[in-house]
Structure formats: structure tokens, C-alpha cells
Amino acid sequence: DADVTQTPRNRITKTGKRIMLECSQTKGHDRMYWYRQDPGLGLRLIYYSFDVKDINKGEISDGYSVSRQAQAKFSLSLESAIPNQTALYFCATSFDSQETQYFGPGTRLLVL
Amino acid sequence: ILNVEQSPQSLHVQEGDSTNFTCSFPSSNFYALHWYRWETAKSPEALFVMTLNGDEKKKGRISATLNTKEGYSYLYIKGSQPEDSATYLCASYGGSQGNLIFGKGTKLSVKP
Numbered sequence: 001d002a003d004v005t006q007t008p009r010n011r012i013t014k015t016g017k018r019i020m021l022e023c024s025q026t027k028g029h030d031r032m033y034w035y036r037q038d039p040g041l042g043l044r045l046i047y048y049s050f051d052v053k054d055i056n057k058g059e060i061s062d063g064y065s066v067s068r069q070a071q072a073k074f075s076l077s078l079e080s081a082i083p084n085q086t087a088l089y090f091c092a093t094s095f096d097s098q099e100t101q102y103f104g105p106g107t108r109l110l111v112l
Numbered sequence: 113i114l115n116v117e118q119s120p121q122s123l124h125v126q127e128g129d130s131t132n133f134t135c136s137f138p139s140s141n142f143y144a145l146h147w148y149r150w151e152t153a154k155s156p157e158a159l160f161v162m163t164l165n166g167d168e169k170k171k172g173r174i175s176a177t178l179n180t181k182e183g184y185s186y187l188y189i190k191g192s193q194p195e196d197s198a199t200y201l202c203a204s205y206g207g208s209q210g211n212l213i214f215g216k217g218t219k220l221s222v223k224p
Contacts, residue, residue: 033211042201042216043156058211090155098144098163098205101212103155 003027006091006104013081014112021076021107023091031094032074033101034058034066036087043090049074050097081111116204118215125192126223132188133218135202139183143205146212147176147187150199159187159200192222 004025013019023032034046035058045058047066055068063085067075078085091104117136125131137145144163148156160169165180173190189196199219203212 035214040216043203043214045211045213048211056211059213097211098161100146100158100161101148101156103157105155 002105004091004093004102004104006089006107008107009105010108012110012112015080015082017081019078019081019109021078021089021091021109023074023076023104025072025091025093025102025104027093027095027102028071029093029095029102030071031096032068033092033094034064034074034076035090035092036060036085037090037106038087046076046089078109078111081109083111085109086111116202116213116215118200118202118218120218121216122219122221124221124223127192127194129192129222130188130190131192131220132186133200133220135185135187135204135215137183137185137202137204139180142180142183145178145180145185146203146205147185148201148203150201150217152198156201187218189220192220194222194224196220197222 007022030051033048035043044060049055049068052068065077089107092101094101119134146161147159150156160176162178167178169176175188178185199217201217203214
């Protein structure tokens with residue numbers, strides 16, 4: 001079984017809809033991250049969490065919110081989706097900030 | 113925000129060629145430099161995490177060097193194979209920012 005899982009893997013939604021992307025991990029890591037990938041722009045950090053009570057904004061947090069429900073779960077919400085949030089979203093985990101990050105399989109989101 | 117630059121953006125080589133690409137990062141407040149390999153339709157996977165100036169790491173035909181004083185790292189692939197085709201990402205941990213900043217990647221295509 002995969003150590004980092006994301007649901008859904010693909011999602012099509014309409015402008016203005018609220019959607020949630022979920023991430024679960026079995027690695028026992030405290031640190032979890034949400035990134036988005038756009039062609040030509042690489043991976044950009046949306047939010048990160050050092051533990052259940054510590055959540056921080058990343059480079060591009062506007063229009064997004066997160067919830068760390070437990071050590072193993074970190075959800076990303078788009079409160080009111082807009083077309084320029086169409087992207088590939090990755091969740092990742094790490095033991096600490098200097099250690100390797102382990103990525104989930106990604107969620108491909110299309111906002112119409 | 114810490115800036116991580118990678119060059120070239122893309123690279124096309126023939127099977128058997130050796131190749132290398134560059135990652136540059138601010139040398140001040142350096143903590144760690146990561147290299148990831150990202151195949152199409154998959155998620156990024158860690159190759160190396162490097163922390164010490166002069167560090168050299170090797171995994172099969174792939175190796176990397178690190179110069180923290182001048183702020184660059186090289187990734188080398190010896191005798192490229194078609195299965196090496198992927199985007200290679202580097203990322204630097206910015207210390208006080210508490211997270212990795214990724215470069216935009218070098219996309220390698222190896223022709224049989």
C-alpha cells in the first residue's frame with residue numbers, strides 16, 4: 001500500500017464550487033505539505049503543517065485553506081474554486097524539514 | 113523568498129551520452145539541498161539530500177555534488193538510458209522559512 005495517498009485523483013468542478021482534496025499518510029511523519037504544479041512553474045508551496053496544531057501559509061495560500069485533522073491527515077480546501085486553480089496538486093510528508101519529502105500520487109483538478 | 117534556479121530548462125541527449133545539469137541557490141543560511149526525479153504521470157521521488165559543502169552522493173549512474181559556499185549543485189548522469197527520461201528537481205531548504213523551495217526543474221529526454 002502507498003505510504004501517502006490522495007483523494008480524489010482527478011476532479012472536475014465548476015467555478016464557485018467548494019471542493020476538498022484529502023491526503024493521508026502512514027509514514028508517521030509530523031510534517032505535511034500541499035503543493036501545486038503548473039506547467040513551467042515547478043512546484044509551489046500552498047500550505048504546510050509541522051504538527052496538528054501548527055499550520056503555516058506557503059508561497060501561494062490565497063484562495064486556499066487547510067485542516068490538519070490528525071497527524072495522518074491533511075486536507076486542502078478551495079472555498080470558491082476559480083479557473084486559475086486548475087492544476088496538479090501534490091501532498092507530501094517528511095520526518096523533519098531537512099529530510100526527504102515523500103509525495104502522494106497527485107490530484108489533477110480542472111475548474112471550468 | 114529564496115530563489116532556486118535550474119539550468120538548462122530542458123535537455124535532449126542520445127542513449128549512452130553522459131550529461132549534467134545545474135542547480136543554484138542562495139548560499140547564505142544554507143541548510144540542505146534536495147534532488148528529486150519526477151517521471152511523467154508519477155510523483156517526485158527523492159534522489160539525494162545533501163547538507164555538507166563538498167558533499168558528493170551517488171546512486172547507480174547518477175551522482176551529485178554540492179558547493180554551499182558558492183551556492184550550486186551539479187547532478188551528473190553517466191551513460192544516459194531512455195529510462196532516465198524525467199524532470200529533475202532540486203530544492204533548497206531556506207532555514208527560517210521552514211520549508212523547501214523548488215526550482216522549476218530540468219526536463220531530460222534520452223533518445224534510444
